[in-house]
Amino acid sequence: xxxxxxxxxxxxxxxxxxxxxxxxxxxxxxxxxxxxxxxxxxxxxxxxxxxxxxxxxxxxxxxxxxxxxxxxxxxxxxxxxxxxxxxxxxxxxxx
Numbered sequence: 001x002x003x004x005x006x007x008x009x010x011x012x013x014x015x016x017x018x019x020x021x022x023x024x025x026x027x028x029x030x031x032x033x034x035x036x037x038x039x040x041x042x043x044x045x046x047x048x049x050x051x052x053x054x055x056x057x058x059x060x061x062x063x064x065x066x067x068x069x070x071x072x073x074x075x076x077x078x079x080x081x082x083x084x085x086x087x088x089x090x091x092x093x094x095x
Contacts, residue, residue, distance in 0.1 A: 001025075013079035017042040031055040041065070061093075 007020045021038035028034075033053040040047040052066040055077070063080070066072040078086045 011079060014075050019047060031058065 001024045003020060003022050003024075006022055008017060009020070010017050019040045019042070021040075024036070024038035026033040026036040031054065034051070036051050036053065037049075039050045041050055042048075048067050050065050051068050052064075052072075054064045054066070055062070056064055061077050062074045063077050064072050064074040078089060081089060
């Protein structure tokens, strides 16, 4: 993915600021993005690169983010959805 300019986004539900470089690359597999480049997350006072995003168990509704050091942190999938997407997702899950 190529952007016209670097971009930062703040995810309120995870209290996390994420930076996207001009070019973001990854290898995509089922429920995984590996060898990610161009995405960093601000943790405390440091910008930490993300290298993997994995949904290990779809039933858990969690997404795991990993750094090059192998350190990971998981969040609910709904934390990255718009209100409309979240409403549809939760509606489907209830049925």
